[in-house]
Amino acid sequence: xxxxxYTRIERCPQSLLDAIAAYSVADLHEALGxxxxxxxxxxxxxxxxxxxxxxxxxxxxxxxxxxxxxxIHAALNIAQRGDILVLVNGGVPQGALWGDVAGTxxxxxxxxxxxxxxxxxxxxxxxxxxxxxxxxIVSPAHPEKRGPGAVNIPIVCDGVRVEPGDIIVADDDxxxxxxxxxxxxxxxxxxxxxxxxVGIRKQLKSGASLFEILQMQKNLxxxxxxxxxxxxxxxxxx
Numbered sequence: 268x269x270x271x272x273y274t275r276i277e278r279c280p281q282s283l284l285d286a287i288a289a290y291s292v293a294d295l296h297e298a299l300g301x302x303x304x305x306x307x308x309x310x311x312x313x314x315x316x317x318x319x320x321x322x323x324x325x326x327x328x329x330x331x332x333x334x335x336x337x338x339i340h341a342a343l344n345i346a347q348r349g350d351i352l353v354l355v356n357g358g359v360p361q362g363a364l365w366g367d368v369a370g371t372x373x374x375x376x377x378x379x380x381x382x383x384x385x386x387x388x389x390x391x392x393x394x395x396x397x398x399x400x401x402x403x404i405v406s407p408a409h410p411e412k413r414g415p416g417a418v419n420i421p422i423v424c425d426g427v428r429v430e431p432g433d434i435i436v437a438d439d440d441x442x443x444x445x446x447x448x449x450x451x452x453x454x455x456x457x458x459x460x461x462x463x464x465v466g467i468r469k470q471l472k473s474g475a476s477l478f479e480i481l482q483m484q485k486n487l488x489x490x491x492x493x494x495x496x497x498x499x500x501x502x503x504x505x
Contacts, residue, residue: 276431279325283450316387324434327353334411336362364387366389374398388408
């Protein structure tokens with residue numbers, strides 16, 4: 268495959284992005300279900316450069332040759348306000364994918380956030396300017412700008428397949444990539460889950476036991492757990 272740049276992505280309604288933005292990564296991860304939830308969640312290696320960061324937007328994807336970041340500039344050039352740049356270089360530490368100069372331009376364009384499977388640098392300056400970045404590596408390593416690479420093709424970012432236009436949700440807990448086709452159902456499930464948790468918190472504040480509310484005894488019984496009313500030492504000496 269030769270180097271290529273696709274200038275457009277399939278856009279979803281802003282109302283859908285706003286609905287997604289009402290929920291945390293944890294809520295949405297649970298709402299996706301056991302399989303999709305794991306497939307769409309990036310690993311704990313993907314961390315925010317500052318606490319309290321949160322971003323929601325559609326993915327502009329950028330594949331960069333290891334040690335090179337030419338295509339992050341192409342992606343930034345075509346991205347629109349509210350988009351999230353998803354940058355990859357195979358996860359290697361060579362060649363910073365993002366820094367403060369690109370961050371300054373991103374702020375001017377209204378880019379919602381940056382997700383990089385690879386190194387970012389100038390993290391202090393990025394924090395100061397409020398540029399929201401999640402990355403797997405922090406390193407000042409010099410990047411080349413020669414290519415090859417591609418923009419707005421399907422990529423694998425920290426083990427998760429991300430297609431152009433996927434809805435990226437990122438916060439203190441991590442980063443989730445939700446296909447647009449799953450977004451509306453995920454929002455509805457997250458809403459029901461959030462409402463349920465509100466009810467649970469009310470019961471807890473009224474003195475109820477979490478063990479009883481969640482009916483954990485049923486889970487213990489199903490798992491075949493033996494409950495012994497004694498210390499380990501007493502049982503061992505019997």
